[in-house]
Amino acid sequence: MAAPEQSWSWFPALALGVSFLKCLFINAYHSTDFEVHRNWLAITHSLPVSRWYHENSSEWTLDYPPLFAWFELGLSHVGRLFDQDMLRVENLNYAGPSAVLFQRLSVVFTDAVFVLATRECCRCVREQKGSQDVLSRPSFVLAVLLLWNFGLLIVDHLHFQYNGFLFGILLLSVAKHLQGRHLQGALLFSILLNLKHIYLYVAPAYGIYLLRSYCFTQDHKDGSVRWSSFSLVRLLMLGGIVVSVCALSFGPFVVMGQLPQVLSRLFPFKRGLCHAYWAPNLWALYNALDKGLAVLGVRLKLLKEAELLRASMTGGLVQEFQHSVLPSISPSVTLVCTLLSILPALVSLWRRPRGSRRFLRCLLICALGSFMFGWHVHEKAVLIAVLPLSILAVESREDAGTFLLLTTTGHYSLFPLIFTPTELPIKVCLMLLFTVFSFTALRRLHRGQGSLLHPLEVLYLLGLVVVATACEVVFPLSPWKQRLPFLPLLVTSVYCSAGVSCSFLRLYVALLQPEHKPKQP
Known part of the structure; x- marks a missing residue:
């Protein structure tokens, strides 16, 4: 049941409040991504299209799909009103006050897409009957979880990126599917893929869901539903949407014969398996195991000291590495592992396309x-x-538990992105506020349905306090800081990998568990 229209008076206050907070970060720390996007503004504004993906005077070359390059070109025409010097390609590492102001505000204003997407997603959640208190309403809790998401705040408005704009398009696409508007959802996702190709991660879920739920129509017979009638017209409509958006994005570069050059920028496989242990995933655990085995091998005189130096992935560099003890991993191996990890979810979605929530769960997997x-x-x-996952968390107790586990570990794994002492209180306070709200609000929404987390999961999350204290307080004061500067990254990623892995398994259990048929009256 959708929330009555008059009950949305709180939404503008939430949106304006978080926008005001973002503006307070204008003069805060920003990462090298600030220079990345400044350089892309300069490239698209000052150079002809034919040189966009060839320009390499800066190490931060243009490596997003062409539609994002057109987006940067549009921003540059506004940016020249603030500071024309930032639009000169030769002005490397330029960060004048007006340039900083423009780039910060550009992120805040393009977040309007995310605000709109949040409103649409909130309209899709099922409200609890008889819920008069706004704090007990799923739509309100979801709005806070999205608009005030800790990870998005520090990644976009401290570290500096345009993820709010991009995630806004993703969530709008999801909302359209939840509303049964599949063509609009497909159009939005096609646009998103041509803005940032990392969303290929979730493209298999879109492909299977649209093919099965939109291109195959339902036959009703004897009270049962069968998915058997294939619609070629619907398939052609979907194909036309994808081809049209790709033609708009890549067309000029295909005509100029530059498609191979563009693709080489989008998929630079020479960067190595891991980004210096920073992502808390399986390969962080794999690298840590290899490092531990190498150290043990040297101490047992089974390996030479040179073999230990080879296992130096904690050096913080972005490059290819060879493992010392365990087999080295190639891009093809990671592709096979990824496909195998999502295949059961895709098969399950194909066999039981019973609603948009199931699609959303497959997308998460x-x-x-x-x-x-x-x-x-x-x-x-x-x-x-x-x-x-925030959408499912406000509707399901099991998903709420998965959300708390994944969000807490995933958000803490972002801590190393903001490493300056001045911003330490900001990131700690913001994460504490968001985490306390998440636990409190979701427990209130699902009260009387059992605990959201297993006691071992609670104990694991409390361990993050120990990890944070060791990495943020103790380690900077210890003599190890000079000898092993990237040790906190290793510890953070390895510890958080366990929480992310558990969340992945929880999502799979929820997706693959047998359906419970309602009892007959």
């Missing part, structure tokens, strides 16, 4: 499966699962 087993995964990619 694809996102986490790609995060767990993918090649050179960034820690920020965990948000692809965290944000859509």
Whole structure:
């Protein structure tokens, strides 16, 4: 049951409040991604299209799909009103006050897409009957979980990126599918893929769901439902949407014969298996095991010291590495592992396409499966699962538990992104506030339905306090800081990998468990 229209008076206050908070971060720390996007503004504004994907005077070359390059070009025409110097390709590492102001505000204003998407998602959740208190309403809790999401706040408005804009399109697409508007959802997702190709993570879920639920129509016979009638017209309509968006994005580069060059920028496999242990996934555990075996081998005189130096993936560099003891992993191996990890979910969705919530659950498994087993995964990619999971968390007790486990571990794994002492109180306070609200609000929504987490999961999450204290307080004061500067990254990723892995398994259990038929009256 949708919330009555007059009960949405709280939504503008939530949206304006978080926008005001974002503006307070304008002069805070920003990462190298600030220079990345400044350089892309300069490239798209100052150079002809034919040179966009060839320009390499900066190490931060354009490596997003063409539609995002057109997006940067649009921003640059506004940016020239603030500071034309930032639009010069030769002005490397330029960060004038006006340029900083423009780029920060550009993220805040493009977040309007995320605000709109949040409103649409809130309209899709099932409200609890007789719920008068706004704090006990799923729509209100979902709005806070999305608009005030800790991970999105620090990644976009401290670290600096445009994830809010991109996730807004993803959530709008999901909302359209929840509303049964499949063509609109497909159009939005096609646009999203041509803005940032990391969303290929969840493309298999979209492909299977649209093919099975939209291109196959339902036959009703003798009170039963069968999915048998295939509609070629619907398939052609979907194909036309995808081809049209890709033609708009890649068409000019195909005409210029630059498609191979563009694709080489989008898929740079020379960056190595891991980003210096930062992503809490299976390969972080694999690398830690290899490192431990190498150390043990040297001490037992089974390996030479040189073999230990080879296992130096804690060096913080983005490059290819060879494992010392365990077999080295290639991109093809990660692809096979990823496909195998999501295949059961895709088969289950094909066999039982019983609603958009099932599609959403499969989408989450694809996102986490790609995060767990993918090649050179960034820690920020965990948000692809965290944000859509918020929708299920306000409706289901089991999903609420998975959300709390994944969000707490996934958000803490982002802590190393913001490593400056000045911003330490900001990230600690923001995460504490978001985490306390998440636990309190979700327990209130699902009260009387049992505990959300297993006692061992609660104990594991409490262990994050110990890890945080050791990495953020004790380690900076210890003599190990000079000898092993990337040890906190290793500890954080390995510890958080356990929580992400458990969340992945919980989602699978929820998806594959047998359906319970309602009792006959």
